[in-house]
Amino acid sequence: MQSLTTSNAGYAAGDLDTRLQAPGADVPERGCFHCGTPLGGAVFTSRQKSFCCQGCLTVFELLTENGLGDFYRFGRAAGVRAKDTPKEEEFGYLDAPAVRRQLVDFADERVTRVTLRVPSVHCIACVWLLENLFRLKPGIGYSRVNFPRKEVYITFENSQVKLSELAGLLASLGYVPELNSSDLEGRPRPRVSRRLWLQLGVAGFAFGNIMLLSISSYLGLDAFSGPGLRKLFGDISLALALPALVYSGADYWLAAWLALRGRVLSIEVPIALGMAALAAWSTREVLAGRGPGYFDSLAGLLFFLLCGRMFQQKTYDRLAFDRDYKSFFPLSILRTSGKKQERIALSELQAGDRLVIRHGELIPADSRLISGPAMIDYSFVTGESEPVEIAPGGHIYAGGRQIGGAIEVETVKEVSQSYLTSLWNQETLSKEKKGSLGSLTNRYSRHFTKIVLGVALGAAVFWWFRDASRCLSSFVSVLIVACPCALALAAPFTLGTAQRMLARRKVFLKNPAVLESLAQVDTVVFDKTGTLTASSAGPVVFLGEKLREDEESCIYAVAQHSTHPHAVRIAKSMEGERGAQTVLWFSETAGGGMAGIAGGREIWIGSAAWLKSRNVKAATPPATAGSVAHVAIDGNYRGCYTLASALRPQAEEVVRQLSGKYELALLSGDHEKERKRFEELFGRGGQLHFNQSPLNKLDFIRDLQAPGKRVMMVGDGLNDAGALKQSDVGVAVVESLSAFSPASDVIMSSQMVPRLAEVLRFAKSAVGVVRLSFLISVLYNVVGISLAARGLMSPVICAILMPVSSVTVVAVGCGLTRRLGRGLECGENAQEEGQA
Amino acid sequence: MIVIFLLIPLSIVVASVFLLGFIWAVRSGQYEDTSTPPMRALMEESQTEKTEKSEKSEECEKANP
Numbered sequence: 096m097q098s099l100t101t102s103n104a105g106y107a108a109g110d111l112d113t114r115l116q117a118p119g120a121d122v123p124e125r126g127c128f129h130c131g132t133p134l135g136g137a138v139f140t141s142r143q144k145s146f147c148c149q150g151c152l153t154v155f156e157l158l159t160e161n162g163l164g165d166f167y168r169f170g171r172a173a174g175v176r177a178k179d180t181p182k183e184e185e186f187g188y189l190d191a192p193a194v195r196r197q198l199v200d201f202a203d204e205r206v207t208r209v210t211l212r213v214p215s216v217h218c219i220a221c222v223w224l225l226e227n228l229f230r231l232k233p234g235i236g237y238s239r240v241n242f243p244r245k246e247v248y249i250t251f252e253n254s255q256v257k258l259s260e261l262a263g264l265l266a267s268l269g270y271v272p273e274l275n276s277s278d279l280e281g282r283p284r285p286r287v288s289r290r291l292w293l294q295l296g297v298a299g300f301a302f303g304n305i306m307l308l309s310i311s312s313y314l315g316l317d318a319f320s321g322p323g324l325r326k327l328f329g330d331i332s333l334a335l336a337l338p339a340l341v342y343s344g345a346d347y348w349l350a351a352w353l354a355l356r357g358r359v360l361s362i363e364v365p366i367a368l369g370m371a372a373l374a375a376w377s378t379r380e381v382l383a384g385r386g387p388g389y390f391d392s393l394a395g396l397l398f399f400l401l402c403g404r405m406f407q408q409k410t411y412d413r414l415a416f417d418r419d420y421k422s423f424f425p426l427s428i429l430r431t432s433g434k435k436q437e438r439i440a441l442s443e444l445q446a447g448d449r450l451v452i453r454h455g456e457l458i459p460a461d462s463r464l465i466s467g468p469a470m471i472d473y474s475f476v477t478g479e480s481e482p483v484e485i486a487p488g489g490h491i492y493a494g495g496r497q498i499g500g501a502i503e504v505e506t507v508k509e510v511s512q513s514y515l516t517s518l519w520n521q522e523t524l525s526k527e528k529k530g531s532l533g534s535l536t537n538r539y540s541r542h543f544t545k546i547v548l549g550v551a552l553g554a555a556v557f558w559w560f561r562d563a564s565r566c567l568s569s570f571v572s573v574l575i576v577a578c579p580c581a582l583a584l585a586a587p588f589t590l591g592t593a594q595r596m597l598a599r600r601k602v603f604l605k606n607p608a609v610l611e612s613l614a615q616v617d618t619v620v621f622d623k624t625g626t627l628t629a630s631s632a633g634p635v636v637f638l639g640e641k642l643r644e645d646e647e648s649c650i651y652a653v654a655q656h657s658t659h660p661h662a663v664r665i666a667k668s669m670e671g672e673r674g675a676q677t678v679l680w681f682s683e684t685a686g687g688g689m690a691g692i693a694g695g696r697e698i699w700i701g702s703a704a705w706l707k708s709r710n711v712k713a714a715t716p717p718a719t720a721g722s723v724a725h726v727a728i729d730g731n732y733r734g735c736y737t738l739a740s741a742l743r744p745q746a747e748e749v750v751r752q753l754s755g756k757y758e759l760a761l762l763s764g765d766h767e768k769e770r771k772r773f774e775e776l777f778g779r780g781g782q783l784h785f786n787q788s789p790l791n792k793l794d795f796i797r798d799l800q801a802p803g804k805r806v807m808m809v810g811d812g813l814n815d816a817g818a819l820k821q822s823d824v825g826v827a828v829v830e831s832l833s834a835f836s837p838a839s840d841v842i843m844s845s846q847m848v849p850r851l852a853e854v855l856r857f858a859k860s861a862v863g864v865v866r867l868s869f870l871i872s873v874l875y876n877v878v879g880i881s882l883a884a885r886g887l888m889s890p891v892i893c894a895i896l897m898p899v900s901s902v903t904v905v906a907v908g909c910g911l912t913r914r915l916g917r918g919l920e921c922g923e924n925a926q927e928e929g930q931a
Numbered sequence: 932m933i934v935i936f937l938l939i940p941l942s943i944v945v946a947s948v949f950l951l952g953f954i955w956a957v958r959s960g961q962y963e964d965t966s967t968p969p970m971r972a973l974m975e976e977s978q979t980e981k982t983e984k985s986e987k988s989e990e991c992e993k994a995n996p
Contacts, residue, residue, distance in 0.1 A: 219970045226971070242967040292957045300950045304943060327936060331943060 128167070129155050129174035140280060161230050169220035175269030184562050186262040188438040189274075195258055198274075199896065200248070208250045211259065211272040213265065230248035232256060232264055243560045243794045254678045254879070278890065294343040295401045302394035302832050303338035305433065309391040322384065329381035332390040340374055345395050362540040362583050365547060369578025373652060389575065392897045396580050399901045407587040407607065419450030424641055428459055431503065446506050453501045460506045462491045467502035468687065472493035536586045539869055540579060547577040547880070554884035569884060576879035580897060581904040588867050589908030593861035596916030602854055603843035609840045612824045615805045619753055619851075620796065622810035622818070623763035625771070626828045626848060627746045635668035639714070639726075641733015645694060647727060653681065653691035653698045661724050662689065662700065686687035688724075699727040706732070742772075745849035750776050758804070762787045762818070792818035809843075811849070860915050875900035 127147035132917050139146040142159070146152040154174060166174070188194055201208040216222065222240045225247050229235045234255025239248045247270075251261060262272050351367030370393060377388025386394040398669060404669045430439045430453040436451065444450075444460060452458060454662060458471070469485040472495060485491055491504060555570035590607030597604060605608060621627050642650070654666040687708075688701015703713040706725050711732050713725040725735045735802065755760060760782040761773055773783055784795060796818045799806050808822035811829070819825030819840075826841040828848055847854065879896050956962065 219973065222967060222970050240967055241964045242970065243964065289957050289960075289962070292962050295948065295952060296953045296957065300946065300953075308939070324935070327939065333937065336942070430968055 096233075112567060122402075131196050132176075136219050136258075150267075150269070153462050157231065157268075158224070158622060163224065163227055163230060166220050166224050167219070168222060174217045175217070175221070185438060186259040186266070189258045189262055191439070191443075198258070201928075202253075204253065206250055206252055207258070208248065209261070210246055210248050211262070211265065211274075212245060213247050213270045214245050214273050215270050216242065216247070221647040223271070224268065225265075228264070232260075235261070245600055267651065288408075291401070291405060294345070295398070295405055298339045298343035298394060298398040298401050301335040302391070302398040303407045305335050305387070305391045309387060312387060325386050326384050329384070329387045332387045333378060333381045336374070336377075336390040336394055339394050339397055340370070344370060347400070359537075359545045360541045362536050362579060364830070365540060365544045365577065365579050366400070366583060368544075369574055372571045372574035373578070376575065379574065381675050388824075392575075396578060396901075397896060399427075399580060399905075403584045403587045403905075406591050429453075436899075443505060446508055448506050450504050450506065451501055452497045452504060455495055457493045458493055458497065458504070459490050460493050462493075462504035462506045463795040464491055465505055466490050469502045472498050509740060536582065538581045539582065543579060543582065543873075547573065547777060547876075550880055550884060551577070572883035575878055576883045576896065577876050578897070579872065579873060579876070582864070582869060582902040585868035585872060585904050585908055586891070588905045589865045589868055589912050590862060592909045592912040593857070593864075593916065597857070600847060600854075601843040602847050605840045609824060610858045610861055613807070613855060614862040616757070616807040616824055618758040618760065618799055618804045618806045618857065620760045620762060620806055620808045620818075620822065622792070622808070623761055623769075626743075626809050626811055626845075627750070627761070628742055635664055636737050637726075637734055638737060642733065645734075646696070649693040649696050649698055649728070650726060653689065654691040654700060661736075661738060664738055665700070665724060685693060699730075700724050700736075743845070747776055749849055750850050753855075754778060754781075756852075757855075759786070760795075760799070762792050793821050796821045807855075809848075816919065859916060864908055864915070867911070868904045871907060872900055872904050875903075 128144035129146055129151035132687065139149055139152040142157060144155065151174060179573060186764050195202075195262055199207050199209045213225070216225065222242055226238050227236045228249065232255075234252045236250040236252065237248075238250070240246070241248070249261065249267075256812055262274075265272050279927065308331060312325075312328070332520055347363050347367050347370065350361065354364050357904050373393045373396075377390050377393065380386055380388035381390075417563055428439060428444060430444075431449050431451050445459075449465065450462070451458075462680050464485050464487050466487060467678040469489070469491065470483055471483050471491055483495075490507075491494060493508075551570050552865065554573050555566050558566040558569050565772035590610050593610055594604050594607050651669040652661040655670075679692045680688065683689040687705035688699060690697065690699050692698070699709060699711065701724065703715075703723075706713050706727055709727075709730075711725075711730060712726045713732055713735065723735050723737055726733045750759065754777070759777055761777060761784070763769075763783075763785050770783060773781075776781060784791070789797070796806055796808060798823075800823070805824075806822045807824040807826060808818050809826045809828060810819050813829065819827060824840050826843055828845050843854075875896065879900075
């Protein structure tokens with residue numbers, strides 16, 4: 096048991112995004128037995144165990160009844176909170192043949208195999224539970240979890256289990272499968288390809304075996320073995336190297352060929368040139384019976400290059416960035432026709448369909464409101480954080496989110512034609528950003544190739560006049576030794592290491608090349624909402640005559656009954672201070688307010704307009720206040736709660752740290768009421784722009800870039816997706832990594848916002864390390880080339896110099912980056928201690 | 932020393948068997964996910980332990996009613 100828990104903890108520490116979700120680490124004494132959520136008021140108990148909600152209790156009972164009680168042996172509170180998980184009926188649309196066909200991997204009459212993404216898998220216990228699903232429901236066969244990808248592959252019998260039932264079962268256990276509309280279009284699966292593994296294997300095989308044979312020649316042992324053995328070694332080396340050269344090196348030959356045809360000198364050109372020279376020369380040596388040639392170096396070179404490529408691939412594979420805007424849309428929608436309601440796939444949605452949109456759901460297409468007061472939160476589209484009220488008949492744009500009660504809408508456009516789509520389909524957005532992977536390397540290699548060719552030709556011409564017999568050999572030697580293996584390895588290893596270090600700090604880069612762009616940034620643009628401010632962090636302040644304590648506890652009790660975000664925040668601000676009164680009666684008017692009777696008082700909380708309809712005149716709050724909720728007790732107006740969106744803790748510090756070195760700007764979709772606060776913060780140099788639509792933001796970035804500025808945009812999501820893409824580095828700040836990851840270059844956990852300056856500094860020094868590695872490899876080359884050009888090259892020097900240069904470059908690159916990264920880590924610990 | 936002419940090619944043949952093994956392993960998908968199987972190994976241990984124990988205890992109960 097002990098060993099199990101420790102290894103479990105090891106996994107949690109090792110995997111990056113688990114820590115955001117892993118509830119297991121520090122469970123307070125009185126936490127839910129299943130998921131570890133601290134127990135609040137209501138507690139559900141079963142078999143002397145306490146649970147936070149009915150969902151967790153049900154999962155516990157289900158597991159114990161089916162002999163899966165072992166789940167809890169993997170660690171305390173290993174479960175995922177199962178409160179408010181979607182019901183099985185909500186997955187009904189999955190059984191529609193069209194949807195089903197696109198989701199499943201394989202299906203025949205009897206069995207179906209499906210791959211589902213389950214982001215809440217976070218520990219060994221989850222893996223165990225999901226792989227024992229067959230015990231919970233007859234008909235489920237084999238299930239396998241791919242932990243790093245957070246996927247589960249399940250086979251089940253069609254006669255006993257429906258796809259919707261399977262999804263429902265997973266959801267009821269807390270593992271809600273993530274289904275969105277991009278799944279229906281065949282998701283791309285970037286993975287370390289089998290081909291690369293095979294290429295690496297073949298190259299490694301050749302390298303190892305040739306090296307084994309060559310060691311004797313390094314040590315001069317072939318002196319006593321005679322020419323027969325030398326011939327044998329040569330033939331075997333040739334035979335081993337050929338498949339490596341043809342199969343493992345295939346990508347390099349192709350890339351070099353393409354580069355030459357496109358008249359570009361990419362890094363592959365000198366590599367291919369060196370390899371060709373090496374192969375040709377060695378083959379000549381072998382066929383002439385003069386020894387094994389340089390095949391050992393050739394195979395080693397290929398092996399190291401492929402190792403670098405594998406490292407790069409593995410780093411890249413951890414992050415699935417390839418999401419488009421469609422992954423924000425739900426997969427299904429509730430359609431209503433007359434009295435019948437059914438869940439349909441989003442792709443089946445047609446203009447003119449009537450939809451029921453409930454609290455918190457996204458409007459999938461431009462629509463007209465039929466019934467119900469709509470409060471639409473457009474923060475994804477416009478950045479405006481306060482909901483807009485829409486009267487029946489009004490137009491609702493796609494991408495809005497309904498807050499409050501359920502509404503009925505009629506779509507006027509199809510999903511693909513809507514406003515959001517047209518924003519994303521803009522020309523600039525579809526354009527690929529310049530600066531492909533390894534552009535730094537390519538810049539260097541351009542000069543490098545020219546110099547090498549020059550030196551090789553020079554040496555050849557020189558020896559032609561001095562000693563024609565050494566002409567060819569010196570020309571080839573220069574090409575061989577100059578093969579920029581180390582140069583090619585420096586960037587992937589160093590930047591890859593840096594990328595991993597950052598990922599451990601919850602800063603995820605799209606690819607290593609982003610580091611390069613980060614290092615060049617000179618302008619930082621913030622989108623206010625969600626980056627510098629956090630809407631949930633602000634204080635809730637009551638304006639008006641001070642309330643008595645018993646009155647406050649009545650308001651607390653009533654506010655607790657609502658799921659409206661304002662009510663939730665009001666209740667939260669009073670949490671723990673006073674005991675709640677019992678609420679006798681409660682009613683909520685969506686988009687208006689709520690009324691409730693508690694402690695013998697009638698409490699009304701809502702908008703001014705809503706109170707007016709009840710003949711209560713509300714005072715006008717000061718213009719600087721954020722969102723406002725007015726309160727009346729027993730029909731008498733008492734005051735209002737202001738809910739300010741506050742600056743994130745340490746936001747000021749970030750701005751101050753950056754202000755000296757970078758040009759700063761702030762964009763916001765909100766109105767100007769907070770301008771003053773930010774003017775103080777940003778000082779005179781900062782540009783502040785309010786009331787910005789997504790298009791304005793995009794244009795602003797483009798204007799900055801026009802005079803050649805390198806712009807980093809820090810935003811929170813959809814409403815600035817255009818600007819994120821247009822900027823040189825788009826940073827998306829997210830609260831939970833599994834929730835939203837818009838198309839950006841960097842995804843950053845909001846916890847890391849205070850350390851933005853450090854991240855930028857780290858990126859700069861990582862790129863510095865790459866330059867240093869380049870310098871080292873160039874030094875090696877200068878030594879090698881000068882030897883080769885003078886005709887002093889021997890197979891021993893060639894064979895030793897090449898791997899040694901590669902290994903040093905990799906060691907220096909990774910070592911230094913790790914060291915720099917450790918500073919990043921230490922800083923964080925110190926900060927945490929400081930906070931504690 | 933002449934035997935080395937036989938032994939070296941033989942060693943290459945043996946090594947090729949391992950290469951073929953590797954190719955088989957890659958083809959059969961063993962390199963797709965390298966971090967879940969170690970976890971699985973831990974789980975299966977606890978699982979078999981438990982079933983063995985319970986089987987034993989059942990046997991004991993049957994033996995000594």
